[in-house]
Amino acid sequence: MADPVLDDISHRRYNPLTGSWLLVSPHRTKRPWQGQQEAPSKNVLPVYDPQCYLCPGNTRAQGDRNPQYESTFTFVNDYSAVKEQQQEYQPQTDKDGVASLLLQAQAVTGRCYVLTFSPKHHVTLADMAAAEILPVIQTWTRIYASHLSAAHPLKAQGEKALASIPANPDGEVDPPRGQLRYMQIFENKGAAMGCSNPHPHCQIWTTSTLPEEPAKELAQMAKYRAENGRHLLDDYAKLEAARSERVVWQNDGFLVVCPWWAIWPFEVLVIAKRHVRALVDLTDEERLQFAEAVQEVTRRYDNLFETSFPYSSGIHQAPLDCTEQEAETSWFHMHFYPPLLRSATVRKFLVGFELLAEPQRDITPEQAAARLRSCGGELYRKLLN
Amino acid sequence: MADPVLDDISHRRYNPLTGSWLLVSPHRTKRPWQGQQEAPSKNVLPVYDPQCYLCPGNTRAQGDRNPQYESTFTFVNDYSAVKEQQQEYQPQTDKDGVASLLLQAQAVTGRCYVLTFSPKHHVTLADMAAAEILPVIQTWTRIYASHLSAAHPLKAQGEKALASIPANPDGEVDPPRGQLRYMQIFENKGAAMGCSNPHPHCQIWTTSTLPEEPAKELAQMAKYRAENGRHLLDDYAKLEAARSERVVWQNDGFLVVCPWWAIWPFEVLVIAKRHVRALVDLTDEERLQFAEAVQEVTRRYDNLFETSFPYSSGIHQAPLDCTEQEAETSWFHMHFYPPLLRSATVRKFLVGFELLAEPQRDITPEQAAARLRSCGGELYRKLLN
Numbered sequence: 150m151a152d153p154v155l156d157d158i159s160h161r162r163y164n165p166l167t168g169s170w171l172l173v174s175p176h177r178t179k180r181p182w183q184g185q186q187e188a189p190s191k192n193v194l195p196v197y198d199p200q201c202y203l204c205p206g207n208t209r210a211q212g213d214r215n216p217q218y219e220s221t222f223t224f225v226n227d228y229s230a231v232k233e234q235q236q237e238y239q240p241q242t243d244k245d246g247v248a249s250l251l252l253q254a255q256a257v258t259g260r261c262y263v264l265t266f267s268p269k270h271h272v273t274l275a276d277m278a279a280a281e282i283l284p285v286i287q288t289w290t291r292i293y294a295s296h297l298s299a300a301h302p303l304k305a306q307g308e309k310a311l312a313s314i315p316a317n318p319d320g321e322v323d324p325p326r327g328q329l330r331y332m333q334i335f336e337n338k339g340a341a342m343g344c345s346n347p348h349p350h351c352q353i354w355t356t357s358t359l360p361e362e363p364a365k366e367l368a369q370m371a372k373y374r375a376e377n378g379r380h381l382l383d384d385y386a387k388l389e390a391a392r393s394e395r396v397v398w399q400n401d402g403f404l405v406v407c408p409w410w411a412i413w414p415f416e417v418l419v420i421a422k423r424h425v426r427a428l429v430d431l432t433d434e435e436r437l438q439f440a441e442a443v444q445e446v447t448r449r450y451d452n453l454f455e456t457s458f459p460y461s462s463g464i465h466q467a468p469l470d471c472t473e474q475e476a477e478t479s480w481f482h483m484h485f486y487p488p489l490l491r492s493a494t495v496r497k498f499l500v501g502f503e504l505l506a507e508p509q510r511d512i513t514p515e516q517a518a519a520r521l522r523s524c525g526g527e528l529y530r531k532l533l534n
Numbered sequence: 535m536a537d538p539v540l541d542d543i544s545h546r547r548y549n550p551l552t553g554s555w556l557l558v559s560p561h562r563t564k565r566p567w568q569g570q571q572e573a574p575s576k577n578v579l580p581v582y583d584p585q586c587y588l589c590p591g592n593t594r595a596q597g598d599r600n601p602q603y604e605s606t607f608t609f610v611n612d613y614s615a616v617k618e619q620q621q622e623y624q625p626q627t628d629k630d631g632v633a634s635l636l637l638q639a640q641a642v643t644g645r646c647y648v649l650t651f652s653p654k655h656h657v658t659l660a661d662m663a664a665a666e667i668l669p670v671i672q673t674w675t676r677i678y679a680s681h682l683s684a685a686h687p688l689k690a691q692g693e694k695a696l697a698s699i700p701a702n703p704d705g706e707v708d709p710p711r712g713q714l715r716y717m718q719i720f721e722n723k724g725a726a727m728g729c730s731n732p733h734p735h736c737q738i739w740t741t742s743t744l745p746e747e748p749a750k751e752l753a754q755m756a757k758y759r760a761e762n763g764r765h766l767l768d769d770y771a772k773l774e775a776a777r778s779e780r781v782v783w784q785n786d787g788f789l790v791v792c793p794w795w796a797i798w799p800f801e802v803l804v805i806a807k808r809h810v811r812a813l814v815d816l817t818d819e820e821r822l823q824f825a826e827a828v829q830e831v832t833r834r835y836d837n838l839f840e841t842s843f844p845y846s847s848g849i850h851q852a853p854l855d856c857t858e859q860e861a862e863t864s865w866f867h868m869h870f871y872p873p874l875l876r877s878a879t880v881r882k883f884l885v886g887f888e889l890l891a892e893p894q895r896d897i898t899p900e901q902a903a904a905r906l907r908s909c910g911g912e913l914y915r916k917l918l919n
């Protein structure tokens with residue numbers, strides 16, 4: 150049991166994955182709130198939208214036509230944040246060194262993909278059964294495997310995955326021109342997350358540099374391992390499973406928790422129960438278990454406020470090009486960062502004190518986990534006549 | 535001159551204040567954009583709103599009545615994120631140490647204030663002349679001074695400020711019950727920043743702990759000073775003033791720049807030109823110069839898209855209770871984090887890749903600075919019929 154005092158007093162909690170603190174103010178949940186009664190939202194989208202640039206057979210902004218795909222479909226983003234080829238950049242140097250200290254830049258190359266989860270315009274992961282999410286995970290795995298460096302410690306695992314997972318021609322991508330360092334798979338869902346197209350899809354950005362967040366996590370996990378001789382997320386998953394107060398759901402392969410250090414009101418962390426370093430380590434059975442975990446999280450999210458729940462989610466795993474030690478330090482997990490707080494329209498803003506000083510939350514992760522535990526069952530939309 | 539290659543290629547820039555990187559994708563500013571023509575927004579608010587909990591003479595949620603204040607007005611937030619008195623918390627310990635490593639918490643006490651900038655419901659800092667912003671800075675200074683610890687290296691400066699700045703009875707606050715560690719002054723402006731009340735005001739959160747952002751900055755500034763024997767922000771302000779491409783505006787006391795490492799499209803940093811450690815170090819003349827800088831930033835923001843520009847802003851300065859070394863390391867500055875990107879309605883979202891991997895921006899800080907340099911002059915609203 151968490152000390153019940155933490156339900157009442159303002160306190161900070163430490164995030165060992167990033168090495169930073171956040172402020173928790175549980176007493177503020179006692180603020181007056183004129184709970185707006187909102188009707189459960191129905192799905193009013195068509196199965197196919199002729200205006201959608203992701204629907205099968207439609208033409209995209211730069212003239213490319215989507216295939217009549219039947220499962221997933223992957224293509225290079227027409228407006229990628231990074232490109233594979235660009236001019237060379239030589240960092241400037243100056244004689245007294247101030248500019249080279251304070252105006253530091255590095256060139257970044259890479260390739261950005263868009264991946265649709267389904268040909269159906271109107272579904273979301275919450276509407277899809279685990280068996281329908283499985284092809285998404287298979288596509289992620291094949292794409293990850295095809296980007297691994299030749300000398301990667303997981304290269305053999307990658308080859309095995311490519312040999313055993315059936316190829317989906319519409320989900321395949323050409324190998325990148327040069328070796329890249331990291332692959333960030335992430336989904337932005339909902340207008341609240343700046344996503345204007347409801348067609349179910351994610352993005353995959355591969356970059357020549359290791360981005361801040363996974364770099365921080367890898368450094369923290371390496372430090373923990375050096376100091377304690379065990380994996381941070383292994384210890385954490387076992388501790389949470391034993392305490393159960395922050396556990397939302399679990400199966401044999403994955404634990405779903407509202408982490409002790411959650412910033413977003415209903416933030417969730419999906420953790421592999423054994424040492425999975427990356428997608429290519431997952432067995433056939435574990436891929437389905439992971440699909441079940443994703444399904445449970447997204448369905449519970451939608452059920453919580455009877456709305457299509459917005460979030461950003463993403464996978465952290467071993468870099469595409471890494472040392473034996475980095476691969477061994479990596480522990481497969483998925484973050485879900487949803488902004489909704491009390492209803493379909495009341496959201497949390499990361500502003501003010503949070504930008505200038507420290508992230509802050511009101512309801513505790515234990516309260517959030519209790520809410521998410523209790524809203525399993527059929528997707529609410531399926532019960533609306 | 536910045537290397538013009540950086541206007542075309544994707545690259546990362548380093549923020550020496552926080553020790554982290556961000557991704558810049560300037561080529562994406564060439565994305566097609568159906569530039570929506572929006573009419574300049576007028577001010578349609580009343581001078582006094584009987585429903586506003588900040589207007590003079592009105593009653594707040596918990597029954598307190600605001601005085602008929604004529605300048606600034608400060609009160610303890612009715613729903614503070616931290617409180618001065620609460621139950622004791624003893625961090626849990628466990629025999630194998632895993633919980634004490636992974637479930638770390640600290641109690642936080644403190645006091646949160648709300649401070650109105652003006653009795654007029656309908657104005658913003660952009661509408662107020664520097665001479666009208668001065669009383670706000672005077673109130674901030676008096677409140678900061680009254681919270682300094684007895685042994686604080688700036689205590690004498692604080693006493694001097696309290697003696698020389700006229701007291702405003704409605705802006706004064708009682709001293710806190712116990713000594714606090716840090717004071718974060720910040721403003722959330724606009725519905726885009728989750729601020730529901732347009733009455734011009736800021737918040738001041740004082741806490742028993744040093745929050746993440748100022749802690750990171752202090753550590754980075756201390757490291758820079760140890761390694762280079764100079765102040766990071768002193769070197770940086772001089773470098774920017776010499777290069778001028780990221781400078782928005784300056785006077786004798788303050789430099790306004792779009793920093794090299796800006797995350798938000800039109801992010802601005804206001805830096806003291808000499809070693810000002812905190813508000814209490816400012817001379818009478820410098821307080822007015824600071825008011826001018828705040829006026830220039832907020833007026834230019836409004837002029838940029840001819841709208842009331844949303845932002846979060848805040849001051850970083852020496853902690854309320856600190857060592858001689860921490861006080862010496864501190865360098866007074868103010869951050870402005872505005873979300874608007876291309877118009878009054880097109881905003882940047884910090885989601886997806888940014889939450890999972892690394893902050894990202896499209897237009898360069900040099901392009902942003904050029905836009906802000908060119909939109910000085912009269913506040914656009916004053917020129918509408």
Ligand SMILES: [Zn+2]
Nearest residue numbers: 366465482484
């Ligand atoms: Zn992670």
Ligand SMILES: [Zn+2]
Nearest residue numbers: 751850867869
């Ligand atoms: Zn700062």
